[in-house]
Amino acid sequence: MGIAMSTIHRFWRFVEIGVDPYLTEYRYDVTTTLSDIRNRYSYLDKGQEAGERFSVAGRIMGIRRHGKIVFAVLDDGTDKLQIVFRFDVVGEALWKLVEILNVGDIIGVRGRPIKTMRGELSLLVEDFRVLAITWREFPEKWHGLADSEKRYRMRYLDMMLNDDVRKAMVSMYRIEKAFRDFLDSRGFIEIHTPKLQSVYGGALARPFVTRMYALDRDVYLSIAPETYLKRAVVANFFKVYEIAVCFRNEDIDAQHYPEFVQIEIYQAFSDWMDMMMLVEEMISQAIKTVYGDYKIELQKGNEKIVLDFQPPWTRITIEDAIERFGGIKVRKKSYDELLEIAKNLNIKIDDPRKGKIIEKIFEKVAEPKIIQPTFITMFPRDVSPLARPSRENSEYAERFEIFVNGLEIGNGYSELNNPIVQYYFFKKEEELRIKSREKFGEIEHHPMDRDYVRALEYGMPPTAGVGIGIYRLVMILHNLPSIKDVIPFTIVEQEEFKTIAEQHDNILSYYIEKLGLDKI
Structure with missing residues (x-):
């Protein structure tokens, strides 16, 4: 290839057999979904194969190798389904691709529904295309509190x-x-x-x-x-x-x-x-x-x-809820009396309104107990x-x-x-803010x-x-x-890391040459 490779990346194994989906694959003709296949062919008996052929596409989420047969789990966004690669079905040329497929790769496959001898509905692959690869290794374990920061960072x-x-x-x-x-x-x-x-x-x-x-x-x-x-x-x-x-x-x-x-x-x-x-x-x-x-x-x-x-x-007033769930009467209490109740409950009050104290008391003694x-x-x-x-x-x-x-x-x-009353309430809010700033912030x-x-x-x-x-x-x-x-995506602190292009400058040089990026 004429490119010095200081660090080997699995990408080069694809290139060696003449496959680079980023240069050749612009689309894939999908004819059905994995969910549809599961709904239509769950009736198959163990060892039975359907005659119809379908094209589906998705991401490999798991892979198990057993010599000349490879089982993978494909996720197309509608469902997950086992797909089966057999050497005698796909042939020697495609088998070279099967050998380097990894969890995370995105492929399009054509095949027919079967049910394995273990009773698992699958798709027997007759032909497939690599549509994109994963450039990074997928994590083996992802769940648990220890991964919380990583989970939100790489949502x-x-x-x-x-x-x-x-x-x-x-x-x-x-x-x-x-x-x-x-x-x-x-x-x-x-x-x-x-x-x-x-x-x-x-x-x-x-x-x-x-x-x-x-x-x-x-x-x-x-x-x-x-x-x-x-x-x-x-x-x-x-x-x-x-x-x-x-x-x-x-x-x-x-x-x-x-x-x-x-x-x-x-x-x-x-x-x-x-x-x-x-x-x-x-x-x-x-x-x-x-x-x-x-x-x-x-x-x-x-x-x-x-x-x-x-x-x-159920419908219940806020004051009745405080009494029912907390055993505390707040109806007709003065500001100072409510403040004393709040202090006894270790509630911090930074607001001059009686209503805010009642809300805080409710949040403390009643809210957690309301299930239905x-x-x-x-x-x-x-x-x-x-x-x-x-x-x-x-x-x-x-x-x-x-x-x-x-x-x-x-x-x-x-x-x-009522615009007159609304103006009055807004005006009182402004006055309250000014008066309380010194005491409450x-x-x-x-x-x-x-x-x-x-x-x-x-x-x-x-x-x-x-x-x-x-x-x-x-x-x-x-x-x-x-x-x-x-929430689909949240704000996280930026972290320092290197992209694949930064880690493998030989791959970057390859695409600059192949696509003539330096001539644009």
């Missing part, structure tokens, strides 16, 4: 090799589709809201700030689509939703990640009771569509629990600046949160549609959004809304320990 391998993660991600997109199908069938329209905003809003959260050079000003990454979807309601889109990517500049832990996906839904001429019924029906129907049942069985510690999503779900799908209702109004005050008691908001298996997955309410608050108030001044009908965290829901349904397990 493409984690999604490939970790079946639990892979199944969760597939379910997540199917749930999103089921949500869309449900809402679309009821006349909802999905609207894309801006992810760069002049005024952030829709939740009490710390935003990400970035610079828009075209306008020479700072803007914020969206923490929620809420205020824009409600602008759409003002624009006579009376049923709207968005499956939205949101950003909150907050801590990273097992339940929180700064970038996440949620669905927000707004329905005019409705209140929070209507929205709770919509949520029950939508989530339960999606779960039955994706998993085949309303019930999901999980292992929690040493016991098995069964989550039952069939409506109706449950609506927690009647939140204090001072932590609900976008919600409509309760028609029964204006100290509370017509707001609910959704809890499953000890985690909050959603938040909804009767939307505040910068607290999470909702900034003044005059354009949103102006939109309300044109008239928004009575409306109900909800936001549901899709990552958290899927995390619960698949019993995964961290929200990062259902």
Whole structure:
């Protein structure tokens, strides 16, 4: 070849027999899927062969060599199936390729379904092409806490090799589709809201700030689509939703990640009771569509629990939940009394609102004990600046949160549609932020959004809304320990390593010469 090889790479074994898929293979004619083959030919008896021939393509996930017969596991993204290479079938020329195939290589094969004498459905390979090779050795073991950093760093391998993660991600997109199908069938329209905003809003959260050079000003990454979807309601889109990517500049832990996906839904001429019924029906129907049942069985510690999503779900006020699960009465308590309760529970309080203390107490004593799908209702109004005050008691908001298996997955309410009151609540939020800065530091608050108030001044009908965290829901349904397990790609620290081109300059020189890269 005329190339000095200081370090031998398996790539050269392909070149030696005249095979380089990166120069010759631009496509492969796939005629079916492995899932289809399994569904159609599982009836075969041991030793039986089908007459039909199919072409499939995928990645080799396992390989066992037994002289002139080689068994491999092929994954085409729909299923995994054993493929069988026999010397007497593929011939001497292709057998040279079989001898250097490795786990991770991507191949296209043509053959016929068979069932081995051990009863395993397989594809007997008659012809195949190498479509791409793995330049790096695949890890033998991938599971366990010891590999957590590597798993998130090389997420493409984690999604490939970790079946639990892979199944969760597939379910997540199917749930999103089921949500869309449900809402679309009821006349909802999905609207894309801006992810760069002049005024952030829709939740009490710390935003990400970035610079828009075209306008020479700072803007914020969206923490929620809420205020824009409600602008759409003002624009006579009376049923709207968005499956939205949101950003909150907050801590990273097992339940929180700064970038996440949620669905927000707004329905005019409705209140929070209507929205709770919509949520029950939508989530339960999606779960039955994706998993085949309303019930999901999980292992929690040493016991098995069964989550039952069939409506109706339990509804209980936040104060009653604290009393039921924690044995603590907080109703009608003063700020100082609530503060004393919090201190006795070792809860750190860095917020001047009574409602925030009640929320913290609830999170401590009640939230972990709520297993079945449950609506927690009647939140204090001072932590609900976008919600409509309760028609029964204006100290509370017509707001609910959704809890499953000890985690909050959603938040909804009767939307505040009075622009005068909305302006007042925004103004109080700003005043609260300024007053509390010296004692508590910068607290999470909702900034003044005059354009949103102006939109309300044109008239928004009575409306109900909800936001549901899709990552958290899927995390619960698949019993995964961290929200990062259902996020396709997360932020990781960069590491120092060398690419194959840097490790093997002779391979780089080969392609520069073959493709004339130095002449471009």
